[in-house]
Amino acid sequence: MSSYAYTLLIPLIPFFVFVCVGMAEDKLKGKLGGLIGTAGLGIATFLSYYTAFKYFVADHVAGTGYTSLKAFELTWLHLTDKLTINLGILIDPISVMMLVVITTVSFMVHIYSLGYMEGERGFARFYAFLSLFSFSMLGLVLATNLFQMYIFWELVGVSSFLLIGYYYEKPSAFSAAKKAFIVTRFADLGFLIGILILSFNTGTFDFKELTNPHGVAIASMGGAAFMGLSVITWALIFIFIGGAGKSAMFPLHIWLPDAMEGPTPVSALIHAATMVVAGVYLVARLFPVYALGGPDALHVVAWVGGFTSLFAAVIATTQTDIKRVLAFSTMSQIGYMMLSLGVSGYGGEEGLGFMASNFHLFTHAMFKALLFLGAGAVIHAVHSNDMNEMGGLRKYLPITHMTFLIACLTIAGIPPFSGFFSKDEILAAAFNSNKILFGIEYFVAGLTAFYMFRLYYNIFWGKDRHYHHTPHEAPLVMTIPLMILAFGSVFSGFLPFHNLVTSDGLGFESHIDWMIAIPSILVGVVGIAIATVMYKKETALPDKVAGTFKYMYKWAFHKFYIDEVYLFVTKKIIFNYISRPVAWFDRHIVDGTMNGIAGLVQFASVSIKGLQSGRVQQYAFVFVTGAIALVLIYVYVL
């Protein structure tokens, strides 16, 4: 058990980097701050890989399942004997997997940013915030209990707020940061309420106790019902609201597209691979509770996930800002993961969806980070986010082009790239559970292939635009991370997830069901083919298609006007019709009433001002008589 105590260093190293680089920001010349940050994360990455090797291979006794163990734990607050809050480190398959995901992507982003952020104002500050984010995210996945998770959950929120708002001189950037923080905080209130209900009913925050399928916590979860669902189900739905906020599930997704205002490496780290999957991780972390304690909540997860994946994919087909296309694509893919958890059962092959979700989380982190960093290299070259100002870039950016193509094929689900394997497992899980959701996901798979290749052709094919200067390939410090992530995207599909990350820790047999896989490949190919016809050469075809579906296109292009609805509710209704009148009410009615009482008193005092004689004896007499009278009234009358 204690042989994992060193894992404490994994979150603590980034934290110390944050403190040191943050304090010494002004004194760190040139790239020094960045190099310190990168070195720190390099060590954390190494330790994470070592932990993964140790946990999955070296310490594993063949034929047994993977257990969860606490590497470290201390009591942070001892409030009462019933309420104690611990901080610790939990090692189990999903947390170890997340360690690998987070440190890999974060390390790549650290290296990449040495080139991408070169010469930016506050270079060291950027690295301080990156380290803070990595610390918070690592603390979140390693949490041993719900409360610790909530603490780091909020810290993740604030560090992402700082990173999105990095270009704070730009009003749009800070507005986006604020929006992200407030929307997720709204969701976090749901999370907090869910935690309170759950722990109130089970008497513990601890994950090991909560998720033990034979434990007291799950056994005690029948209990009281409210509006047709058990209280635990409600708690789990509330907790899912928190997860939906961070993971940008409909209708709490509105912050994610705007968050693209942040620097592109930040988008790769936060909005592709780590923070946005926190919601998935949360549901996965509590999965036995969902599956055994509140299956109805799991249906909510499945449908929200399924709907979001469709909704976001439709929008992605119409966007022209390349980062926004990727943002909606992320939403859609996370929808897949949520859906997959939602249709999963607990234990053995029943838990296929659970395994598939984590598998897809892993492969998605690789290829989506690659896509974002590739997009960053493109933006670096042409100084624009708009795909209409791009074209023909494959000649100028050969490495970016190749790696981007690999990522597109991966996300489109073409074998033998990793996305094929993980998506296939999700489709299989959906097929076993719910045919409607299964149908939606097939359709989304086609849409995904289509919009990704629309993006790809618009950037790398077609005619050259009028570039201010000839676009040039990014420096090695940026292209090496691209190549490493491309390697991960290609090969991570061969990892035996069904033996490693399962709902009950035991491996099970898994094989590719070609009855599902072949149609899914065909759907992907069809999507790519349509995109090739429409976008490989610049023709009038896309405009014609858009014209045919004029209204649908317009709605999708405007993201179904969800932002406008929110804006209407917050600006118009809350600000104008609630806040303003309440302020008026306060000044005039409440204060007016109080002044009115005072006025009455004054009126009375004017009427009896004969008493105002200036003789102290008279005052004293009146005062004493009054006090005695009051006492007598109290004693005898009341």
Add this chain to the structure above:
Amino acid sequence: MFMGFLISVPLVFSLLLFATKDYAAWNKKIALAASLVTFVISVGILLQYLANPSGYPAFHPDIFRSLGFEFSLGLDGLSMLLVMLTTFLFPIIIYSGFGKEKSHRSSFFGLILLMEMALIGVFTTTDILLFYIFWEIALIPIFFVAILWGGENARAITFKFFMYTLVGGLFMLAAIVYLYVQTPGPHTFAFSEFYKVVLDPHAQKWLFLAFFLAFAIKIPVFPFHTWQPDLYFTAPTQGTMLLAGIMLKMGVYGLLRFVLPLFPDALNDLGIYAILLSVTGIIYASVIAIRQNELKRLIAYSSLAHVGLIAAGVFSRTFYGLEGAMIQMISHGVNIVGLFFCYEIIVRRTKTGAISSLGGIATKAPVFAAFFMIIMLGSISLPLTNSFIGEFLLLLGLFEYNAWLAAIAGLTIILGAVYMLWMYQRTMYGEVKEATAGFTDLTRQEIIVLVPIVAIILWIGIYPHLFLQIAEPAVRSILVIHP
């Protein structure tokens, strides 16, 4: 023994200052020295208290007994925390002055020290008549500070505040007299005797209302708050810090010390209304804060919202609610003083507190931006800052009382983020405006003020063990007197 010094040092120096002429440079230093000495004494008492928490370090000089009445001071966990808050904040508040107190400096600082004496008296006396006397004495300095050094319309606004609290105080006095008559044996005003009084439910109701009115005005609880935004706005910032940072805790202290132990039956019937008013106040104040353009008013309304949650937690009468109230009283005091100080820093440089004419300060003063950010995050209860643990406990207490009310009160964590981030964005980020073009970064004096504030924010946020340890027995004893 120390207890006597605690109260007499500020008193003596206050009188000294009243007696001296305005030696421009010295007055502030004398006041600062006096408040620092008081702080050191209170730390001594704290150490003594921690060594022997059950012993109630008391002070009963015979001299008063020979004059025919009891003068007694003592401490439990509740008093200890509030005394520490008071003695910690006073040096900061005195040092934070920017010279607005130029006229009549000696009187200004004399009044402030007099106030410190009165506040310590309120928090440490064990005699309810003395409590009332200190309660009223505390009103006098702030009255003069607000009137003489206040901004526009100070006279009318301060007078309104004075009337409000005086009326509340008189109701309390009547109730005290009634209770005094009920005490067993030879009547005394000692708390311990008051706790023994057995009251019938009907009388309790009236007495509860009388006490509640006095404390609700002071805190203030909706709808008795209308003196507050105006007064906070017009009073000199040091006065506002005193009011918001420490003085309103007198009201919460009164609830915990008297209302909860003395009127359990009345609370069973009427407590729900008090909670409803408090929760209403939270949402009400947050909603109003959203549309304030004046920085100081925005902070004033935010304070109202936070205090509403403290009151709701107290009235929940749960262990967590009370413990949260104690921690949050400290946190709120520190944070609000920090926020008003940041306001003062801005106004000192730009001569305006209108949010719409500010902007871009972060580019001009990054160090200030960092401090302000931490204090701002502290006040929206981010984990690892002080108000997180307090507000969490308050919400937990309220949740035990009623889950729905907790959910509604919990909206404060969203609304707080909305108006605070909005305010921060408009003032610190965006384009540099005319008023902020010449904004300079912090001076050494300002850093010296901000560092202890931020240190406390992080200390309570990261390791609140000490504060919880002090609060816990006090909470238990309140809940035992009134199970």
